[in-house]
Amino acid sequence: MRTMILLGIATFLGAADLSQVIESPDATAILKKDALLAPKIAVMIEGCISSDPAVIARGKYLFHNLNGKDTKEPAPEGLVKILPNGKEKQYGNCVACHNIEGAQGYGNIGPDLSNYKGFFMDSGARTSQFVYQKIADARVDNPKTHMTINLTNGLFSEREVCDLTSYIVSKK
Numbered sequence: 097m098r099t100m101i102l103l104g105i106a107t108f109l110g111a112a113d114l115s116q117v118i119e120s121p122d123a124t125a126i127l128k129k130d131a132l133l134a135p136k137i138a139v140m141i142e143g144c145i146s147s148d149p150a151v152i153a154r155g156k157y158l159f160h161n162l163n164g165k166d167t168k169e170p171a172p173e174g175l176v177k178i179l180p181n182g183k184e185k186q187y188g189n190c191v192a193c194h195n196i197e198g199a200q201g202y203g204n205i206g207p208d209l210s211n212y213k214g215f216f217m218d219s220g221a222r223t224s225q226f227v228y229q230k231i232a233d234a235r236v237d238n239p240k241t242h243m244t245i246n247l248t249n250g251l252f253s254e255r256e257v258c259d260l261t262s263y264i265v266s267k268k
């Protein structure tokens with residue numbers, strides 16, 4: 097009896113065309129699509145660094161938040177929580193790796209960016225262009241960086257990288 101059933105299934109399977117059952121997407125195409133673009137040098141746009149409180153507020157918001165759905169405070173002027181296509185806006189979530197003034201539950205994978213102005217800018221150790229490039233694409237000065245890439249892959253606009261840079265180099 098059992099043999100009969102097994103034979104029956106085998107006959108059924110033998111008759112069916114199974115060539116389309118197993119999905120075989122082109123893995124090379126998928127890998128190419130997901131691959132990171134090559135490291136890219138990014139130069140600050142005209143008027144990039146600003147001490148305008150509206151600019152600093154946007155930079156701060158981008159730094160401390162993960163995405164539009166996660167944040168409870170309203171987005172500052174010039175930033176949205178939900179994009180026109182209905183998707184939530186992705187922010188920087190820089191606090192996942194960096195401490196900075198007012199950070200809550202920060203990670204320590206990246207250096208502490210507290211008092212950045214005093215320690216790194218006023219001392220001449222860093223320039224705004226260095227900070228801008230770091231945020232835009234950190235691989236340019238450190239090919240093995242663990243930092244996220246933000247401009248080369250289109251996550252942020254140039255203006256948003258300027259907002260973040262302005263916030264980091266500002267006096268807090």
Ligand code: HEC
Nearest residue numbers: 188190193205206207227230231234238241242243244260
């Ligand atoms: C996954 C961890 C990680 C995240 C997320 C991250 N960083 Fe970094 N960051 C690093 C590490 C590690 C370094 C040390 C240098 C390097 O690897 O390039 C660094 C370096 C920096 C520096 C240079 C500090 C200096 O003067 O040497 C700045 C500025 C900076 N990050 C800003 C940001 C901003 C802004 C964000 C959010 C958009 C961010 N980082 C997100 C890990 C991270």
